[in-house]
Each structure stands twice: as C-alpha cells, then as structure tokens.
Amino acid sequence: MNRTERLYYQDCYLREFEARVVVSEPGPRGWRVVLDRTAFYPDSGGQPADRGTLSGLPVVDVIDEGDAIAHIVESRLDAPNVTGRIDWERRLDHMQQHTGQHLLSAAFEQAGEYKTVSFHLGAEASTIDLDSDRLSRRQMDEAEDLANGIIYEDREVQISFASAEEAARLGLRKPTEREGEIRIVEVRDFDRSACGGTHVSRTGAVGLILVRRFERLKGLTRVEFVCGRRALKTARRDCLTLTEAARLFSGALDNVPALITKQSEELRAALRAREKLVKRLAEYEAREIWSASIERGGRRILSRVFAAEDYDEAKMLAHALTRQPTTVALIGVKGEPAALFFAQTPGGAADMGSILKQTVMKVGGKGGGARDFAQGGGLDEERLEEALTLAEGLLDA
Ligand SMILES: [Zn+2]
Incomplete structure (x- = not known):
C-alpha cells in the first residue's frame, strides 16, 4: 500500500515541492500519478481539489484514496521525480x-448554539447548513459581525496534531470520528x-466574510457566504448592478427599492387603463366592421387576420362582434404559434367549438370551446388564411 505524505498538513503555504513518483499509470480519466509526498490538496471535507502542474503537466484532479493521494494528469508522465506547482490563486x-x-x-455556535452540519465550497459561493430553521435576520447579522471581528483582530490560526483522546479532552467544536x-x-x-x-x-488573511443570503430548508438553514477576494468581487459586482439600476431609474442607490415599487404600481395602473381602452376600441371597431360588412343568408360573416402584437385586441374584437346581431367572427392572429378565435352572436345557427376542432384537425394546432365561442392555437401562421376559409366553408355544412 502506498502512503502519500501530505505536505499541506504542516505547511498550507507550500506552493512548490519535489517528490518521487511511486505510481504512474493510465487511468479512466487520464494518467494516474501517486507520489511519495504532495502539497496538492485532494477533494475532501467540502473543499475542492487543487490544480497546478507536475513537471509542467496540468493536474486536472486530485483524489484522496485513503492512504494515497492520486493526481490525475492530462498525459503520460515518465520521470522518476517531479516538481509539483500549486495553482496558488485558486488555493489561496x-x-x-x-x-x-x-x-x-464558530460564530453561529457562540451566537446561538447553532451547529454546522455540512459545508460546501462552491465555484461562486460557499454554503453551510445549520441545524435549525429558526434563525432570524438579526442572529445572522450577529454571527457575521462576530466572525468579522475575529478577522479584524488578526488572530493566529494554528495547526497541531493530537491523539483522539487528547483531542476529546481539549474539546472540539465538532467531534471527529477519526x-x-x-x-x-x-x-x-x-x-x-x-x-x-x-x-x-x-485570520486577517480572510479579509472579509460576507453573508449573501440564507434560506430555510426542512429543519435547517442554508447560509451562503463569500470570503476574501471573492467578497470584494461580489460586493463590487453587487454595487455595479445597483448603480446601473439606480441610473435606469434616474435615482439614488438607496432609493432603488422604493423606485421599483413606485414604477411597478404605475405599470399596473397603466396596464389596467390600457385594457379598458382596448376594450372600448374593440367595441367601436366591431360596430364599424359590422356596418361595412355585407349580409349573406341572414347573417354577417367577418373574417380577418391580425398581427401578433394585436392579440389582446383581436380577442376582444371577437367578443365585441358577437354583441352585434346575427354575426359570425372568424379571427386569426399571427405569431409563433398563431391563434384562432371563432365566435358568433349567442344563439346562432353554427357550432363554433365543432368548427374550430375540424379546422385545426386540417391545418394543425389544437383548440376547442363552446357553441358560441371557441379558441385555438399552435398552428403555423402561414396557414391562417387557409384556416379561416376552411371555417367559413364549414359554417354552411
Ligand atoms: Zn478546515
């Protein structure tokens, strides 16, 4: 059994090292290399594996195999000895x-006796899961303040080794089963x-801990945070986003939420007013179209195709036309997909639902409805005219 000495156990700042190659063989994902010693950190305990090179060959993954640590390199490695270099920006x-x-x-534990049950270090942000879903915003801020206070004090972070019994006597935040x-x-x-x-x-080298958000899961609270340079980058990006939003609203940064609320309310009111107007316009249009149409066999058949952006208007017009005496409205609306509205003055002779079903069966799409109003969709806009002609023919069937 090969055992790899973990150089990062003693010195986390070791970026370059010499080692003897113990195993070098092809593996499923690349070349598997085991060394007698390594500064490469393998994927474990929530922290992703290091990247870097072994004698110039890119290391694409590092795997903890128990006693040994396997480096996966892109191509064959033949040398008996290698120089390892850690991708320092990623590691730091x-x-x-x-x-x-x-x-x-530790801060969550001291501030409210909340225990961390899991940790994940992600590419963008990291998360910890706390063993309660009852944390308040205030407790979140308290823990964040406490942890950052320890950063400002620039306390020493020490590594030591002890037997399981000694460790238990010293007291650990999280007991280990090792x-x-x-x-x-x-x-x-x-x-x-x-x-x-x-x-x-x-601790000063952590720079800053910034809690980004927290969500309550079943019995847990997931806290998302960023530290160090990531915290700077994230804060910078957030500020840029907010500045851009403020510029678009022609307001100050702090006023953005209020400005959004105000604009949303205005938008809602404008949409309501527009709907009213479209409805009234449809009534006028319906009367106009109806008067200009010719009566045939005791009814007026109005067939028309509308542009995609006039969807709401077209639908309202279909309804409005049926408020005219003895009328059938066959309306198509362009778009991807296109839509159909077939309507008649209540009590008319035809069955709109049935005609619509028969029409889409021939031209594609789906739909249906009641005797006096039916609608369909999902057909190709190129076939709208054909659909309306077809429906008109079916009226007398
Ligand atoms: Zn740790």
Missing part, C-alpha cells in the same frame, strides 16, 4: 473560504476543530 481562494467557514461556523492522529485547526481563543483542509495562518 480556497484557504480564505475554508478559514472563513471555520470562523462563521481514529489515530487527529489534525486540529485552532483559531486562537475562538475555535478549535478537527480538520484536514487548508487554512490561512492568520
């Missing part, structure tokens, strides 16, 4: 998020937990 980012997580989890030697990460006079991850050496 992970160290900031992970250390921030310790601070935030046996043998336990790695302990301690934020001086604030938090002590068992952890195999990578952390910054002083």
